[in-house]
Amino acid sequence: MLSITLARSTTQRNLANRTMTTTTTADRLADARAALDAVGQGHLLAQAEGLSDEQRERLLNEVECIDWPEVARLIESHVRQKPAFALSGDVAPAPFYPAKPADDAQAEKYDQARAAGEQLLRDGKVAAFVVAGGQGTRLGWDAPKGTFPASPIREAPLFQLFAEQLLKLHAKYGAVVPWYVMTSPINHAPTVAFFEEHDYFGLSPEDVMLFPQAMMPAIDMQSGKCLLAAPDALALSPNGHGGSLKALYASGAIADMKQRGVTQISYFQVDNPLIDIGDPLFLGLHRLDGAQMSSKSLPKRDAMEKVGNFALVDGKMSVIEYSNMPDELATQTDADGNLEFNAGSIAIHVIAVDFVASLNEGEHGFSLPWNRAEKKVSFFDGAETVDPASPNAVKLETFVFDALPMCERSIVLETVREDEFGPIKNAPGDGVQDSPDTAKQLQVDRAKRWLSHAGVRCDDGSWVEVKPTTAVCADDLEKLDLPARIEATSRVVI
Ligand code: UTP
Numbered sequence: 059m060l061s062i063t064l065a066r067s068t069t070q071r072n073l074a075n076r077t078m079t080t081t082t083t084a085d086r087l088a089d090a091r092a093a094l095d096a097v098g099q100g101h102l103l104a105q106a107e108g109l110s111d112e113q114r115e116r117l118l119n120e121v122e123c124i125d126w127p128e129v130a131r132l133i134e135s136h137v138r139q140k141p142a143f144a145l146s147g148d149v150a151p152a153p154f155y156p157a158k159p160a161d162d163a164q165a166e167k168y169d170q171a172r173a174a175g176e177q178l179l180r181d182g183k184v185a186a187f188v189v190a191g192g193q194g195t196r197l198g199w200d201a202p203k204g205t206f207p208a209s210p211i212r213e214a215p216l217f218q219l220f221a222e223q224l225l226k227l228h229a230k231y232g233a234v235v236p237w238y239v240m241t242s243p244i245n246h247a248p249t250v251a252f253f254e255e256h257d258y259f260g261l262s263p264e265d266v267m268l269f270p271q272a273m274m275p276a277i278d279m280q281s282g283k284c285l286l287a288a289p290d291a292l293a294l295s296p297n298g299h300g301g302s303l304k305a306l307y308a309s310g311a312i313a314d315m316k317q318r319g320v321t322q323i324s325y326f327q328v329d330n331p332l333i334d335i336g337d338p339l340f341l342g343l344h345r346l347d348g349a350q351m352s353s354k355s356l357p358k359r360d361a362m363e364k365v366g367n368f369a370l371v372d373g374k375m376s377v378i379e380y381s382n383m384p385d386e387l388a389t390q391t392d393a394d395g396n397l398e399f400n401a402g403s404i405a406i407h408v409i410a411v412d413f414v415a416s417l418n419e420g421e422h423g424f425s426l427p428w429n430r431a432e433k434k435v436s437f438f439d440g441a442e443t444v445d446p447a448s449p450n451a452v453k454l455e456t457f458v459f460d461a462l463p464m465c466e467r468s469i470v471l472e473t474v475r476e477d478e479f480g481p482i483k484n485a486p487g488d489g490v491q492d493s494p495d496t497a498k499q500l501q502v503d504r505a506k507r508w509l510s511h512a513g514v515r516c517d518d519g520s521w522v523e524v525k526p527t528t529a530v531c532a533d534d535l536e537k538l539d540l541p542a543r544i545e546a547t548s549r550v551v552i
Contacts, residue, residue: 083114090121097130099284102292105440113290120292124275133282136430137452143382145371151398152368152375154355154470155343167346174345175338178322182233185320185411186224186335187306189458190217190249190328191242191271191296197329197494198485202245205252208331208482210498211523211551216482217252219331221259222526226534227336229527235336236318237261238311239268242296246270269309271301276435276451285437285451293435298455299327299405300426307418315411323414325407325458331497332480332504333406336530340471341408350413350465353377354473355401361389365402366459368470375468377403377459401470403459404479417464424464426456477504508532509552512540519546528552 087106094100102121106114135141159165178184194203204220207213214222220237227235241249250268253259258266273294275284285293302325306312315323322341326333334340344352353375355368366377367388380388383399390398417424435451437444462468473479480500483492490496505524506516512535516522522544529535535552544550 083111083118086118086122087114090118093126094121097126098282099126099129102284102286105289109290117290117292120273120294123273124292129275129277129284132428132454133277136428136454137277137279137282141428141430145378145382145384147372148370149378149387150370152370152401152470154368154401154472157472157474168339168343171342171346172338173342175340175342176231178341178345179227179231179235179336179338180233182235182319183321184336184341185236185238185315185318185323186220187238187240187302187311187323187325187409188220188328189240189271189299189302189325191240191245191301192299192328193242193244193295194329196484197482202241202249202252202328203482204239204249204328206482206494208494208497208501209523210502210521211549212525214525215252216328216331217249218256218259219526220326220333220335221261223333223335223530225260226527226530230530230534231336234262234265235324236265236267236315236320238306238315238323239266240302240305241268241270243270243273243294244296267309267311267314269305269311271305272297272308274454276433276437276453278437279432279450279452285435287436288438288443293437293451295433295435295453296455298429299458300456300460302458303414303417303424303426303461306414312411312415312418316415321411323407323409323411325405325409327405327481329482330404330406330478330480331482331501332478334478334530340406343469343471344408347467347469349408349410349467349469351407351409351462352469352471353459353462354404354406354478355470356404356473356475356479357400358397358402361397363402365404367399368401368403369399371463374463375465375470376463377457379457401472404473405459406473406478407458413465417461426458426460428454428456431455476500476507505552508535509540509544512536512538513542514540515543517544517546517548520544521549523551525551 091103094102159168190204199206204217205215208216209219224235224237274297276293276295277284287293324335364380366379367383369376369378387399392398431453432449433451433453434446434449480497481492482494482497484490486493486495502521505522509516511532
């Protein structure tokens with residue numbers, strides 16, 4: 059495994075650098091106190107003197123990792139008031155490449171793109187990047203989400219399914235696809251332990267890099283004060299998947315990619331077992347069109363589906379969150395009655411390494427818009443831990459798709475929902491969508507489609523799993539020795 063560095067912002071590094079020149083804990087405490095008093099958050103260290111040396115050290119480490127002036131600004135803009143979202147400028151549906159080419163010229167371009175994408179994979183220019191720093195509260199799994207048993211028969215955990223795809227891509231294209239895994243300080247240690255216990259699922263540990271994203275304090279909704287989780291701990295939560303664009307750089311992952319000659323990052327979320335990490339068509343279209351950050355989309359189920367909407371805002375590629383999308387735009391149709399804004403975002407991207415580097419190396423750094431989420435957060439009130447019955451705190455997050463408008467060029471490729479999108483968001487339950495059960499069914503259905511494409515008859519009721527080491531697309535099954543028929547009562551792993 060490669061080196062691990064805690065992601066820190068410039069201001070955080072400045073505070074940390076100051077602590078390198080001050081040696082005693084008393085000096086560190088004085089520095090931290092000054093930083094907190096300056097922004098009205100001095101209460102966080104009110105009991106610091108009464109803590110053990112170890113506890114004080116722990117609390118100081120956390121305080122020194124936060125950009126307090128930024129937190130103070132955000133309390134004014136996002137906690138003391140709800141930021142108003144005003145969609146301004148010229149808003150038009152974003153153009154996208156359809157899942158199936160529309161005409162012969164486009165079919166030719168798709169062929170060229172597939173060849174270009176395969177070449178990128180053969181040349182070792184592609185890295186896999188999974189964002190796995192979320193808290194997965196809806197699923198309620200008491201471990202990092204990537205450890206969740208997700209496949210239909212083997213019950214292989216999500217991390218294993220991704221690793222198996224990478225092994226297959228290596229075998230297919232003869233080049234390593236190095237894997238970067240963003241965790242959070244909360245789930246970093248158990249994630250690393252899981253990889254170690256499973257021997258990196260057969261991958262070479264030098265080709266896997268795990269690094270934590272940065273955190274933000276949870277803030278009391280009424281008072282605007284940051285919360286303590288314990289006398290020696292801030293109430294912290296990961297700063298959103300948008301934090302990945304800074305963490306990739308601060309961790310040294312971008313430098314590592316450059317050193318390996320990697321130019322493109324295949325970005326995906328930890329909860330989607332159907333992800334196609336090395337899709338040559340997507341990689342190739344992004345490359346041929348000279349895009350910096352590209353996206354996959356799905357046709358929306360209906361006008362109001364709760365997914366982000368791809369749009370051009372003043373000519374810039376953007377995703378408008380469903381909650382910010384005016385109904386009259388969401389429901390707008392063309393002359394044929396089709397939704398104008400029909401391209402929904404599914405958090406699958408290809409991102410150029412140089413783009414992430416340039417964002418971070420710009421003279422003034424970069425920032426993504428912050429989003430406010432109201433959550434129940436347990437806190438230490440100075441005497442005991444309080445578990446609130448209703449949302450009491452604001453958590454602040456940035457979203458990765460908000461980097462799209464910063465691109466010179468960005469493309470969108472439509473994909474087929476059943477083939478590539480089966481997120482595990484919710485705990486199982488009758489009729490619950492995006493659950494482990496729906497994701498398993500989607501995996502089985504796709505496996506059967508791939509098998510029937512290869513001439514295998516799969517009876518209704520059969521249950522099939524295709525291991526990613528066997529196939530990452532239907533064509534991979536073609537030359538294999540497969541059964542002619544899979545009977546209704548069979549459970550088969552191929
Ligand atoms: P979700 O928005 O589904 O959030 O994350 P979540 O935290 O996993 O789950 P809930 O909302 O608490 O139930 C989408 C993807 O972004 C990652 C998640 O790990 C998931 O892959 N993510 C989210 C991060 O890596 N960091 C974050 O701060 C937030």
